[in-house]
Amino acid sequence: MSLIFGATNLRRRLEDPEGFVIAPGVYDGLSARLALAAGFDALYMTGAGTAASVHGQADLGICTLNDMRANAEMLANLSPSTPLLADADTGYGGPIMVARTTEQYARSGVAGFHIEDQVQTKRCGHLSGKQLVDSQTYTTRIRAAVQARQRMNSDIVVIARTDALQSLGYEESLARLRAARDAGADVGFLEGISSREQARQAVQDLAPWPLLLNMVEHGSTPSISAAEARELGFRIIIYPFATIGPALRAIQEGLATLKRDGLPGLDPALTPQALFRVCGLDESVQLDTEAGGGAFEGGVDLRTT
Numbered sequence: 511m512s513l514i515f516g517a518t519n520l521r522r523r524l525e526d527p528e529g530f531v532i533a534p535g536v537y538d539g540l541s542a543r544l545a546l547a548a549g550f551d552a553l554y555m556t557g558a559g560t561a562a563s564v565h566g567q568a569d570l571g572i573c574t575l576n577d578m579r580a581n582a583e584m585l586a587n588l589s590p591s592t593p594l595l596a597d598a599d600t601g602y603g604g605p606i607m608v609a610r611t612t613e614q615y616a617r618s619g620v621a622g623f624h625i626e627d628q629v630q631t632k633r634c635g636h637l638s639g640k641q642l643v644d645s646q647t648y649t650t651r652i653r654a655a656v657q658a659r660q661r662m663n664s665d666i667v668v669i670a671r672t673d674a675l676q677s678l679g680y681e682e683s684l685a686r687l688r689a690a691r692d693a694g695a696d697v698g699f700l701e702g703i704s705s706r707e708q709a710r711q712a713v714q715d716l717a718p719w720p721l722l723l724n725m726v727e728h729g730s731t732p733s734i735s736a737a738e739a740r741e742l743g744f745r746i747i748i749y750p751f752a753t754i755g756p757a758l759r760a761i762q763e764g765l766a767t768l769k770r771d772g773l774p775g776l777d778p779a780l781t782p783q784a785l786f787r788v789c790g791l792d793e794s795v796q797l798d799t800e801a802g803g804g805a806f807e808g809g810v811d812l813r814t815t
């Protein structure tokens with residue numbers, strides 16, 4: 511049986527009129543492993559989460575193409591048939607850099623990525639004061655991505671994001687998305703949707719072009735569940751903070767316990783083996799054994815007497 515890679519898998523799901531993709535945000539190997547173990551069949555690499563975890567920095571255009579590609583490649587290859595959607599910010603430069611971004615993401619196993627119309631010194635879409643490039647520069651970014659995809663004959667899905675809603679309003683945002691669609695983008699992404707009515711309207715105005723909903727809770731967008739997003743007509747929903755949010759709170763709580771008690775006080779079931787099992791310990795041991803290596807003949811579990 512041959513493996514269907516994430517990009518082809520994602521493209522097929524978008525071609526199926528009933529297809530709907532639910533992608534929790536992941537930012538590192540552990541969060542991705544946990545999302546896969548929980549049964550999600552698509553992942554989203556959040557740029558905000560990558561900036562926070564790789565650099566300890568806010569989502570202010572600090573990650574480079576190299577940072578993003580390296581993280582995306584690791585995440586995409588934990589389960590190569592599971593589509594990884596990835597943030598590609600502004601594409602990291604002019605058309606030449608956007609083409610390189612597309613090529614590098616495709617070769618790294620990314621299934622789909624979004625490119626936006628903010629200036630290079632971008633910020634999170636749910637912060638105020640965003641600045642935009644003009645519509646022609648934006649369309650050029652999208653065209654550069656689409657042409658790179660076509661040159662490679664890759665299935666990678668190009669997602670056109672606009673951040674224009676905040677400063678230029680709905681009509682200009684839709685004009686930008688239509689231009690991106692006409693330039694060959696596969697999916698549209700209206701950032702910072704501010705109401706359910708607007709969400710429904712955007713889907714209708716751009717139908718049958720597939721749209722992605724960015725579900726950032728406590729940002730500009732009301733809380734819309736996966737079932738509701740599907741009913742509204744969206745084809746993809748991403749939740750950028752689905753894993754980094756709980757991780758942040760749990761780490762804070764764990765550290766408060768450590769500070770107070772001088773011990774982390776972990777759940778007794780949380781042995782080193784349990785952690786490593788989430789990260790493929792048993793598969794690695796099996797691989798070693800099948801290759802004739804003897805390193806794990808005695809197993810890895812401590813004997814309790």
Ligand SMILES: C[C@](O)(C(=O)O)[C@H](CC(=O)O)C(=O)O
Nearest residue numbers: 556557558634635636726750
């Ligand atoms: C989707 C996003 O680009 C991300 O990096 O995950 C962010 C999420 C966020 O910082 O709120 C965005 O919406 O700009």
